[in-house]
Amino acid sequence: MRHKVLILGSLGEFTELVQMAGKKGYETVVCDGYPDGSARKYADRSYVIPVTEIDRIAALCKEEQVDGIITSFSDLLLECMVKIADKAGLPCYLKPEQLPWYRDKSACRLLLEKLGLPSPGYKKISVDLLREKTETELAATVGELTYPLICKPLDKYGSRGIFIIHNPKEIRQKALQTAEYTSCEEILIEEYNDGYEFNMMTWVTEQKVQVISIADREKTEMEEGMLPLSTRNVYPSCLLPQVEEEALGILQEYIRHTGQKDGALSMQFFWKPGKGIQVCEIAGRFFGYEHELTEIVYGFSIEELLLNWLYEKEKIPQMFQNHDIHKPLRQGAVIYFQGRNLEIADQSAARELAKREGVIKAWIFYQDGEHVVEYGPNPYLALYYTAGNSRKELDALTESFYREMSIRDPQGREIVYQNKIPEYRSAQESESKD
Secondary structure (H helix, E strand, O other), rough: OOOOEEOOOHHHHHHHHHHHHHHOOOEEEEEEEOOOOOHHHHOOOEEOOOOOHHHHHHHHHHHHHOOEEEOOHHHHHHHHHOOOOOHHOOOOOHHHHHHHHHHOHHHHHHHHHHHOOOOEEEEEEHHHHHHOOHHEEEEHHOOOOOOOEEEEEEOOOOOOOOOEEEEEEEEHHHHHHHHOOOOOEEEEEEEEOEEEEEEEEEEEOEEEEEEEEEEEEEEOOOOOOOOOOEEEEOOOOOHHHHHHHHHHHHHHHHHHHOOOOEEEEEEEEEEEEEEEEEEEEEOOOOOOOOOHHHHHHHHOOHHHHHHHHHHHHHHHHHHHHOHHHOOOOOEEEEEOOEEEEOOOEHHHHHHOOOOOOOOOEEOOEEEEEEEOOOOOOOOOOOEEEEEEEOOHHHHHHHHHHHHHOOOEOOOOEEEEEOOOOOOOOOHHHHHOOO
């Protein structure tokens, strides 16, 4: 009997997943709330239903007689997949009762604290308390935390609703801004770590964590006082020897408690020389607009891994036997450009960069005449997947992009924020001396 899989997600990052499923001979059903999702045209059938309509999509699974459901790349999609699979009786690597450890930032922090695993100091504060208390009273509530702080929603992702708090006088104002981004009754205030940041993607097989990749997650402070924005993720990390062992141990201990036996597992974390790792976030999915780098750099396909888990589990051990994060085929990076909320008029420079040698794939998200929207449907102004034979070559290519990238508004004003590459040499040298 031919397998039929429901793929929860139709946007660009799902295109290859839908195409690969079709090439493997599986019947594909695509479903989410985006009627113009580019992955739809490759599916056998597609439905426009918001992913949060759990009962409706679970009923659809039964009507279509699908025998598998798959998604990734966002926390919301993960949550909805787990709930739909549970209601429809479909296989899934997590159960609804496990979701808080992967979806609720406070539940994650409580577990890290219980297990003695390193994470920034934090406090949960109710939205009602924010409205009722004075700045002085709120400052006393977080008195033992070290500034700067950040406030963030408990239920969002993609840096939405996150603000830096530099001193006690800013707590109430910034925290109330965060509260506008959430439907939860509480928000999270935590210590801000300005160390090196990393993205780590792994896969769990029989309760053993297997590392797929660890990347440098570079961020740039675009304007004074502004939360640094993601600007480049580089594979593999140039600090891999310093962080791999400790990071792997943290994830292994984490799933020992959550009971995750299989499936996707990712972590964002910080590291400083002499101070070790602090965990930022642990999730049960892969990173969107980034998982493509594992194939560019290692020849390791995330799409094939996800499909193999559904229908050909016996192939997964061989995938990891052939995979070594210390032996990349080449160096790779995804470069992100973000910008001011202005009208797009001239993207000629951005289009020319897409033609450069070393660019594997480019996405320019806006059309001329559109207005940049903060936290809108477009995650960035543009992104470029790039590759080189060495980190030095990749950095040189990146620097040229940072010099030449430009998008102008009708008045000729620059829209694109200026990206920067952080300095790594001192971190590498300090650890080699220890």
